[in-house]
Structures are given as C-alpha cells and as structure tokens.
Amino acid sequence: MLNNRMSGKLHYRCARPGLALVFLLMALMPVCAIAQEGQRIYGKITDGFDPLQGVAVGVKGTSTEVFSDAGGMYEIFASPRDELVFSRAGMDTLHIVVEDVTSRLNIEMRRQVQELDEVVVTESKISMQKQLAMDYFTKPSIINTSFGYLDNEKSAYHFYVIDGEKINLAAPDIVSVIAARIPGARVRSNSTGERVVSFRGGAGSVSLMSQPVYEIDGVLYTDTPTWLPLNNILRIGVIPGLQAVWRYGAIATGGLVIINTRNSVHGLREEGSLERYDQARLRHNLASDNYLTPEDAAKSAPTYLVELANAQSESQAVDVIEGYAGAFSGDPNFWVECYKSLFEKWGPEPADSLLDSHGERFYSNPIYLRTLAFTYEHQRRPEKAHELYKQVLLLRPDYAQSYIDLANSYYGIGDHSKAYALLLRYLNLVDGDLVARDTVDLPVLLDNELVAVASVSGNLRTQSESVEPEGTRLFFTWSDAEAEFELQFVNPGNQYYNWKHSLQNDAARIYREKVHGYTSQEYLMDDSLPGQWQVRCTYYGNKKLSPTYLKMYIYRDFGQPSQTREVRTFRLDLKDVSRQLLTFSIGPKGVKLR
Numbered sequence: 312m313l314n315n316r317m318s319g320k321l322h323y324r325c326a327r328p329g330l331a332l333v334f335l336l337m338a339l340m341p342v343c344a345i346a347q348e349g350q351r352i353y354g355k356i357t358d359g360f361d362p363l364q365g366v367a368v369g370v371k372g373t374s375t376e377v378f379s380d381a382g383g384m385y386e387i388f389a390s391p392r393d394e395l396v397f398s399r400a401g402m403d404t405l406h407i408v409v410e411d412v413t414s415r416l417n418i419e420m421r422r423q424v425q426e427l428d429e430v431v432v433t434e435s436k437i438s439m440q441k442q443l444a445m446d447y448f449t450k451p452s453i454i455n456t457s458f459g460y461l462d463n464e465k466s467a468y469h470f471y472v473i474d475g476e477k478i479n480l481a482a483p484d485i486v487s488v489i490a491a492r493i494p495g496a497r498v499r500s501n502s503t504g505e506r507v508v509s510f511r512g513g514a515g516s517v518s519l520m521s522q523p524v525y526e527i528d529g530v531l532y533t534d535t536p537t538w539l540p541l542n543n544i545l546r547i548g549v550i551p552g553l554q555a556v557w558r559y560g561a562i563a564t565g566g567l568v569i570i571n572t573r574n575s576v577h578g579l580r581e582e583g584s585l586e587r588y589d590q591a592r593l594r595h596n597l598a599s600d601n602y603l604t605p606e607d608a609a610k611s612a613p614t615y616l617v618e619l620a621n622a623q624s625e626s627q628a629v630d631v632i633e634g635y636a637g638a639f640s641g642d643p644n645f646w647v648e649c650y651k652s653l654f655e656k657w658g659p660e661p662a663d664s665l666l667d668s669h670g671e672r673f674y675s676n677p678i679y680l681r682t683l684a685f686t687y688e689h690q691r692r693p694e695k696a697h698e699l700y701k702q703v704l705l706l707r708p709d710y711a712q713s714y715i716d717l718a719n720s721y722y723g724i725g726d727h728s729k730a731y732a733l734l735l736r737y738l739n740l741v742d743g744d745l746v747a748r749d750t751v752d753l754p755v756l757l758d759n760e761l762v763a764v765a766s767v768s769g770n771l772r773t774q775s776e777s778v779e780p781e782g783t784r785l786f787f788t789w790s791d792a793e794a795e796f797e798l799q800f801v802n803p804g805n806q807y808y809n810w811k812h813s814l815q816n817d818a819a820r821i822y823r824e825k826v827h828g829y830t831s832q833e834y835l836m837d838d839s840l841p842g843q844w845q846v847r848c849t850y851y852g853n854k855k856l857s858p859t860y861l862k863m864y865i866y867r868d869f870g871q872p873s874q875t876r877e878v879r880t881f882r883l884d885l886k887d888v889s890r891q892l893l894t895f896s897i898g899p900k901g902v903k904l905r
Contacts, residue, residue, distance in 0.1 A: 408825030447578030454548030521565030528575035643679035710828030784866035803842025858884035
C-alpha cells in the first residue's frame with residue numbers, strides 16, 4: 312500500500328529558540344532588508360504556442376503593473392515573498408510567489424473553460440466527491456459532512472479543519488479544544504451553567520457571539536457534546552455562521568461544528584471491507600510501457616556531456632570543458648555536470664579543482680548550492696554536502712527546507728542529536744511566530760523527519776512514542792521551487808498512482824511551498840503489495856531554460872531501530888516525457904533497489 316501520510320506521530324518537547332539563533336537572524340536582517348528593494352524579473356508569456364500581448368503583470372497589493380509586448384516579453388521589479396499576478400481577459404489568472412533567486416519566469420497561460428451544461432457540472436461534482444473521499448486519509452484539510460466532503464483548500468468559502476492528531480488530549484473537553492484552535496472562538500457559560508463555545512460573527516454580525524450547532528457523524532445536535540471522548544475524534548470542521556445558515560437554515564446562525572469520529576466510516580474504503588482505499592490500486596489505471604529507461608535518458612544528454620563521456624584522457628576532458636565554457640560559463644548547472652563527469656571518470660582531484668576555479672562565484676545562489684550538495688550526497692561525500700547545507704541555512708534562515716536539508720545532512724554524517732535538535736529549532740521558530748506556520752503538509756513531514764532521526768538513535772528514542780513498522784519511506788526533494796513534474800508509482804500489478812506538482816493541478820500547494828519555503832514530499836509504503844515497484848517522473852519545466860535536480864531518500868524499516876537510508880539524485884531536463892527513475896522490490900527481506 313502506498314500512502315503519503317503516517318498515522319503515528321512523534322511527540323516532541325520544544326524549548327524556546329537559543330540566543331545564538333536569534334542573534335543569527337538579527338545579523339541577517341540588514342542583508343534581507345537590502346534585498347527587499349526589488350529584483351529584476353523577466354520572461355516570455357505564451358498560450359503554449361504563441362506569444363501573448365497585453366498580459367497584465369502586477370505585484371499584488373501595490374500599484375506596480377506592466378504589460379507584455381507583441382513578443383510576449385515583460386519585465387518587472389519585485390521583492391522576495393511578493394506575489395506576481397498574471398491576468399488577461401479570457402485566460403486563467405496565475406499567481407506566483409517571488410523567491411530570492413527568482414529572475415527568469417517564462418509563463419504559459421491557459422484559456423478559461425466554461426461548463427456548457429448542467430450534466431457536465433453534475434458529473435464533475437460526483438467525480439470530485441469520489442476524489443475527496445479517496446483523499447480523506449491523506450489530506451487533513453478534508454471533512455466529511457451530511458452534504459458531502461469539503462476541502463478547506465478548495466472550498467468557495469473559508470472554514471477551519473482540526474486534525475484529530477493535533478488535539479490536546481489533556482484538554483477538559485471539546486469546548487476547550489475548539490477555543491484553543493479557532494480564531495475568534497470564546498468560552499462562556501449559558502443560562503444553565505453549561506460551558507459552551509461561541510464564534511464572533513454569528514447572525515451576520517461581527518459584533519455578536521452565538522452558539523453553534525454540532526453535526527457528529529451526520530447526526531445534528533443543538534447541545535454541546537461535552538460527553539464526547541477527545542481520543543475518539545478523527546477530525547473537526549468549523550463553518551462560520553453565514554455559510555452554515557446557507558446549508559442548515561436559521562438553526563445554524565451561530566455556525567456549525569462538524570465532528571468525524573473513529574466509530575464511523577469516513578473516506579473511501581476497499582470494496583467489501585472497511586480497509587482504507589489504497590490509491591496505488593486504482594482499478595482502471597494500467598501503466599503504459601511508453602517511458603524512457605535510465606539508459607534511454609542518458610542517450611539524450613547535452614552534447615558536451617556526450618563528448619566528456621567519450622574523452623580518452625583527463626586532458627582531453629578538460630579541453631572539452633574549456634571549449635564549451637564560453638557559451639555556458641554563467642550556467643551553474645554546466646559546472647555541476649562537468650564536475651560529475653570528471654569525478655566519475657577521473658576521480659575527485661580534477662573534479663574538485665574544477666569547482667574551486669569556477670564554482671565559488673555561485674555560492675550566493677541557494678539553488679546551485681543545493682544542486683551541488685545533492686550531487687555530493689549521491690557520490691557518498693556527505694561532509695562536503697554538509698558544508699553547503701550550512702551555507703544555505705545562512706542564506707535562507709526562514710525557509711523550512713533549509714532546516715530539513717541540514718538535519719538530513721547531520722543524519723548523513725552520523726550526528727543524529729544535532730539533526731534532531733535542528734528540527735526542534737525550526738518548530739520553536741514556528742511556535743514563537745518567527746516564521747510562517749503551515750497547517751497542511753509541513754507538520755506531518757516534520758513529524759516523520761523527527762521519527763526518522765529518533766529511530767536510529769537510542770538516546771532520542773526515549774522522547775518518542777513507539778512507532779509501528781511502516782515499511783518503506785520515500786522522501787523526495789527538488790532543487791527549484793518553480794519545478795513542475797509528475798511522479799508515478801507503479802505497483803507489481805502494473806497499476807499506478809500519480810502525484811502532480813504543477814500550478815494547473817495544485818496551485819494552493821505550490822503557494823504554500825513558496826510561503827513556507829519547502830520543496831519536499833514523502834510517501835510511505837507497507838508490504839501489502841510485495842513484488843517489483845517502479846518510480847517514474849514526467850518533467851514539465853521550471854519557467855526557465857534549466858534542469859531541475861530531484862533527490863530521493865529511501866528509508867527501509869522506517870521508524871524502527873533497524874532503519875537504513877539510501878540516497879539517489881536525478882537530473883530532470885527532458886520535458887513532457889515519462890522517465891523511469893528506479894525500480895525496487897518489496898518482499899519478506901525488505902527493499903532492494905535497482
């Protein structure tokens with residue numbers, strides 16, 4: 312079974328951020344302030360074929376706006392974390408968050424598609440409900456209601472969802488749980504002395520406090536269910552008064568609290584059983600044989616790499632590099648690829664010498680540093696990768712990925728205590744509101760990172776709950792936040808599950824990644840489908856003419872003292888082509904990679 316979530320959680324103790332980290336952040340503030348004056352961002356806007364003229368490109372929340380010319384070209388100045396808005400009549404509007412490395416953004420806009428008749432809309436709703444039911448256990452933003460599944464990331468109105476795994480079981484009752492997690496909630500006593508929760512904005516007024524109604528597994532209650540055991544709650548949804556009235560009428564003037572319990576059936580189940588639906592067993596999804604093997608992909612390498620591979624001596628290889636240096640000298644990926652070729656064929660000395668001569672000019676570019684660090688890890692040179700990850704943290708102290716990368720690097724050099732402490736440090740920054748808080752994907756990812764580190768350290772193991780065997784964990788991270796691609800997991804029965812990372816398919820996810828500064832995804836696999844699996848990838852580009860590098864950690868016996876980890880790195884450059892990254896076998900003796 313393949314899943315991108317884990318039910319077991321690690322409970323950690325968080326201390327306040329150390330003074331050293333606070334001083335570090337303060338020292339970096341003047342640097343960041345200078346960068347905030349703006350950076351040049353340019354590119355070409357097309358509809359996928361032809362250039363688009365007259366596209367408005369603006370910085371959200373400001374009066375700054377430019378328009379693309381007859382060739383689709385535009386140029387604008389913006390600061391990191393600004394939001395660029397690309398809009399034109401008849402086209403879907405695009406929102407892109409600016410990063411510290413953002414410069415060239417080639418934009419492809421899509422024409423708006425209108426539903427033609429009611430039948431199409433109805434079928435779309437049915438399909439969407441089935442998809443939400445399938446995603447229920449992997450997306451804590453989904454709640455099951457008597458009128459269907461709702462996802463607060465895609466709903467037309469705003470509401471809150473509380474994951475049962477995040478509930479404080481030491482709280483007195485559900486009233487305290489809701490009041491602690493929902494903005495504007497207040498606890499008071501009603502006329503009978505019962506503790507109730509109220510939400511500001513009931514009855515259509517922001518100045519009134521009204522009591523909500525409760526729906527528990529489809530049954531409506533007007534009294535507060537203080538009798539409900541907190542450990543039996545799977546998920547809580549809170550819908551504001553005006554939206555609740557639209558669904559339930561005047562009885563829900565004070566809002567609606569939806570509670571999914573563990574006693575009821577939520578989410579799509581396997582036919583004829585109560586087993587959760589396994590997305591890797593999609594019934595009609597048979598994987599195609601139309602993909603490139605690693606050997607096929609190697610044949611499509613750039614000309615300079617082919618010539619380097621065919622070089623008969625070290626001096627001949629150096630001549631090839633010098634011959635192409637004039638055209639590619641400003642491209643950091645060129646030097647990384649030349650380094651890799653020299654290392655693989657002629658050893659570390661000429662490869663390191665090449666980077667010493669040409670790589671230092673890119674040391675202020677975190678994408679280059681991460682790409683090179685990925686390469687070092689793949690070559691089993693963890694100490695060299697470690698130094699680069701420390702440099703990235705200095706450049707990006709407010710990016711979650713900086714902490715995840717450096718913690719994984721500490722894991723790689725065997726310093727598990729520092730890996731664990733660094734992850735806790737980031738959680739302390741979140742707790743102290745020094746960095747933005749994510750409530751969707753990032754908390755689960757960080758929990759499992761803590762589990763991975765604690766599992767191989769006897770000293771840290773005492774701080775976590777017992778973790779049940781989870782089989783194999785696949786952890787992916789990519790070098791460029793603008794990268795768009797599709798991962799495909801093919802099971803032994805040749806059925807597949809796809810995860811698409813693109814603006815078209817999941818703009819909300821990419822927006823969260825930019826705001827919180829992370830580029831990672833994980834999948835957990837048990838041994839319910841033994842045999843040979845494949846991981847494939849289709850690359851769609853990164854809005855500029857450069858490759859993206861994808862790193863993959865494979866954890867065997869994840870969460871157990873016997874846990875091991877292996878790293879693989881892949882260059883993604885061929886666009887719109889399915890490519891096999893690796894195959895691996897799951898069986899009684901664990902995982903074997905190919």
